[in-house]
Amino acid sequence: MENNRLTDAQTIVAHDPHDERHYGAVTQPIYQNSLFTFNSYDRFLEAMQDEIGTSIYTRGTNPTVKELEHRLAKLEGGEEARCFASGMAAISASILSAVGAGDHIVCVNEAYGPAVQFMGTYLTRFQIETTFVDGTDLGAIEAAIRENTKLIYLESPTSLFFSILDIPAIVGVAKRIGARTIIDNTWATPCYQRPLEMGVDLVVHSLTKYIGGHSDALGGAVIGRSEFMKPLIKGEFMLLGGIMTPANANLMMRGLRTLPLRMEKYQQQGLEVASWLEKHPRVTKMNHPGLPSHPHYELAAKLMSGTGSLFSFETTVPIETMRRWAERLRYFRIGVSWGGYESLVTVHPVPRSRPGPARTLVRLYIGLESVDDIILDLQEAFAGIEA
Numbered sequence: 001m002e003n004n005r006l007t008d009a010q011t012i013v014a015h016d017p018h019d020e021r022h023y024g025a026v027t028q029p030i031y032q033n034s035l036f037t038f039n040s041y042d043r044f045l046e047a048m049q050d051e052i053g054t055s056i057y058t059r060g061t062n063p064t065v066k067e068l069e070h071r072l073a074k075l076e077g078g079e080e081a082r083c084f085a086s087g088m089a090a091i092s093a094s095i096l097s098a099v100g101a102g103d104h105i106v107c108v109n110e111a112y113g114p115a116v117q118f119m120g121t122y123l124t125r126f127q128i129e130t131t132f133v134d135g136t137d138l139g140a141i142e143a144a145i146r147e148n149t150k151l152i153y154l155e156s157p158t159s160l161f162f163s164i165l166d167i168p169a170i171v172g173v174a175k176r177i178g179a180r181t182i183i184d185n186t187w188a189t190p191c192y193q194r195p196l197e198m199g200v201d202l203v204v205h206s207l208t209k210y211i212g213g214h215s216d217a218l219g220g221a222v223i224g225r226s227e228f229m230k231p232l233i234k235g236e237f238m239l240l241g242g243i244m245t246p247a248n249a250n251l252m253m254r255g256l257r258t259l260p261l262r263m264e265k266y267q268q269q270g271l272e273v274a275s276w277l278e279k280h281p282r283v284t285k286m287n288h289p290g291l292p293s294h295p296h297y298e299l300a301a302k303l304m305s306g307t308g309s310l311f312s313f314e315t316t317v318p319i320e321t322m323r324r325w326a327e328r329l330r331y332f333r334i335g336v337s338w339g340g341y342e343s344l345v346t347v348h349p350v351p352r353s354r355p356g357p358a359r360t361l362v363r364l365y366i367g368l369e370s371v372d373d374i375i376l377d378l379q380e381a382f383a384g385i386e387a
Contacts, residue, residue: 087206089222109137110158209339270309
């Protein structure tokens, strides 16, 4: 990351002006209430004219949540942000804000599984069709476009295989046909990738991951320009009700304070472990966009200023053997929701649609344990299955 951008991010998340409203409290209090009342009926009627911007009912606007939204918008470079109860709530709301009955979506085929299910299965009941394509193939994206295509949904790097998409080029295609673009930026975070600066319309995050950072709170966010955010806020946000609670917003703000510092550590540890694994004889392929061997390494370096610590590798060792390998690991827990301090592992079959012989895919998340301990752990687990 460029030093000036890192400094800016650190200041945005760490610095608060003196808060006279709350007796100089260093951390804004949790407004753990559902209702806000008024001392006059005139003031109440005035507030009702600005239901989005005024604290009336926590389903709409809550001061604790609003502070997190303000900070996220500033960090991502957007005009407005709204927080949701989960990453999936943010994803589904953003998609619904962009399409209606009879519309068509183009989505990358390696996107987050529940997002793929939402578009590919759930939305069909509303006559909304989705075509899934290889997001690294601009020609495939263009070939999938129809007259009624209203949205191109992106994720970069992609889930499991960590492919890098040419975001500016895809945005150019979308603008040419008048379609909206939405991208999941959870992996890179605003610290390492700035999709709004590349012309993307809306950015979504699972705040549960890196931003929350402690594996103790669920949340999601949608961030973008006001012209796209205002209809979403008045529509999907207010009407579907998938809001973030004030207590969770407080936990997310705690995680946000240290995000730039943690991302530096995650990048360092992830690259070190991935570089070690790449040399292991049982590893046939590494899927980490920060390694020069990655097929999209140059594009990743162009679009991102750093990398995270979630990646995968492929091996010809049978899947059941690799699951026993995962059980041997001492410093890795078996689990799916990454982004906290703890290292994680999951084992998957490589889809038969991908070229090459049958292979096993291992996804690793490198946490904040000693990198020497992590590498020794991996080494001993490999030795165990060899024995």
